[in-house]
Amino acid sequence: MPTPLTLTFKIWRQIRPDAPGGLDTHRLEGLSPDLSLLEALDVLNERLIARGERPITFDHDCREGICGACGFLVNGQAHGPAAETTVCQLYLRQFRDGQVLVLEPWRARAFPVQQDLMVDRSAFDRILQAGGYCSVNTGSAPEANSLLVSREAAASAFDAATCIGCGACVASCPNASASLFVAAKLAHLGQLPQGQPERRQRANALQEQMAREGFGHCGNHLECEAACPKGISADWISWMRRERWAG
Numbered sequence: 001m002p003t004p005l006t007l008t009f010k011i012w013r014q015i016r017p018d019a020p021g022g023l024d025t026h027r028l029e030g031l032s033p034d035l036s037l038l039e040a041l042d043v044l045n046e047r048l049i050a051r052g053e054r055p056i057t058f059d060h061d062c063r064e065g066i067c068g069a070c071g072f073l074v075n076g077q078a079h080g081p082a083a084e085t086t087v088c089q090l091y092l093r094q095f096r097d098g099q100v101l102v103l104e105p106w107r108a109r110a111f112p113v114q115q116d117l118m119v120d121r122s123a124f125d126r127i128l129q130a131g132g133y134c135s136v137n138t139g140s141a142p143e144a145n146s147l148l149v150s151r152e153a154a155a156s157a158f159d160a161a162t163c164i165g166c167g168a169c170v171a172s173c174p175n176a177s178a179s180l181f182v183a184a185k186l187a188h189l190g191q192l193p194q195g196q197p198e199r200r201q202r203a204n205a206l207q208e209q210m211a212r213e214g215f216g217h218c219g220n221h222l223e224c225e226a227a228c229p230k231g232i233s234a235d236w237i238s239w240m241r242r243e244r245w246a247g
């Protein structure tokens with residue numbers, strides 16, 4: 001049986017977007033190392049509710065690293081210290097007994113804090129909406145082999161398509177740039193035949209909406225690539241810039 005852990009959590013508490021926030025300290029003893037970090041927050045929330053206190057608000061959905069709903073800073077690192085891991089896939093065994101964990105929401109002007117560890121990421125939705133639709137007459141289901149896609153193009157597009165839109169790239173960037181997110185979305189469609197209509201227009205629209213939402217410029221710090229839980233390469237940002245000015 002694994003040795004239980006004692007951890008101290010310093011957690012950002014903020015009741016409303018316009019309210020001041022601060023760190024609350026909670027010490028939890030007897031935690032199983034096999035608990036995920038979110039499950040440790042569940043344990044803490046049950047205790048807070050039992051005491052009649054407000055539970056900690058944090059985003060989550062699948063808890064399997066696939067939906068992109070979760071995300072906050074653990075000791076200043078987006079999604080915590082493990083490489084290519086969402087915070088929902090972070091387990092307490094990855095921390096030391098007695099360690100202090102500071103949990104804070106994403107810090108970016110375009111992601112205003114809603115409550116505690118939850119931020120408003122609807123700016124990402126508006127960026128995608130700015131791309132509009134693909135002018136492809138889908139008709140009935142096409143014959144699978146009628147639209148040829150090379151293996152290289154399919155694999156490369158799939159790499160970009162693994163972006164889950166969690167916002168870790170923005171939270172890690174000193175400029176709070178959304179360049180890796182936007183580049184991944186453009187590179188997903190832009191490498192496939194179905195994405196060729198409006199390809200240049202889409203590249204311009206998404207990048208202009210990114211600027212309107214208040215995200216900063218890419219400064220080639222590459223923190224986004226290091227923080228991305230899906231390991232998406234920052235090379236796509238160079239690709240995105242060429243897309244914008246090529247056509």
Ligand code: FES
Binds near residue numbers: 060063067088
């Ligand atoms: S809750 Fe879905 S990726 Fe973390």
